[in-house]
């Protein structure tokens with residue numbers, strides 16, 4: 001899985017949908033929170049479960065003695081990041097999003113470079129896998145054949161909240177969740193609308209490196225709103241499909257409990273592509289071979305034995 005972020009300049013498919021107008025510019029929004037006291041107010045409300053907090057409570061929690069100063073900063077946040085209600089001040093949805101982005105560490109922190117041994121084998125050669133953590137992401141790679149299982153960007157919160165021994169499984173769940181979001185039509189970055197499509201090496205939109213790879217197709221997800229783009233092997237993207245989740249469930253396997261690269265019955269290359277029209281057949285063998293078929297938009301078509 002590889003990613004890029006590149007604004008697409010708006011949603012081409014937005015015709016006919018409810019209009020969304022910017023109430024303030026992004027610059028003005030950032031200016032509203034560009035003060036340590038305002039960030040402290042947002043964090044105080046977050047720590048109080050989003051509020052409500054009275055003005056006096058906020059002032060006490062952020063340790064600001066001057067009520068005039070405190071009023072000035074709280075007023076700046078009001079309407080957009082904080083709502084003033086009869087019960088007191090509350091964090092607005094925009095306030096929650098901002099605090100969430102800060103707490104994820106994506107804006108303020110970087111990941112320490114570290115290599116963790118992954119307790120499972122390479123799907124290409126059976127060699128040992130390691131996870132190389134970098135400033136903003138992780139690469140899970142085979143020490144023998146150098147095959148990259150996955151290399152997503154990840155938020156620092158992921159590395160903070162789990163012990164390093166569990167990180168490979170956590171990275172697996174994180175990347176799988178991106179596919180679940182995509183299968184539901186949402187961008188994990190901006191919550192905008194995404195489209196998915198199957199790309200083969202000869203397609204003009206195929207990435208340069210794809211030609212000569214062992215897999216015959218990639219599932220590409222593209223966000224109309226923020227331009228985030230990433231790809232996954234069809235066998236990995238298929239794990240977000242209810243029919244596949246159910247198939248594993250019927251065999252006593254919870255997809256959340258083992259990394260997708262160590263799953264029984266599935267290898268990254270276990271895919272056949274049929275063209276004109278394009279269909280992707282993902283083969284899964286859990287004792288009884290099954291094939292799950294997807295169309296060119298990676299919509300589920302059928303399962304056969």
Ligand SMILES: [Zn+2]
Nearest residue numbers: 122125142145
């Ligand atoms: Zn290998």
Ligand SMILES: [Zn+2]
Nearest residue numbers: 187190223226
């Ligand atoms: Zn997006």
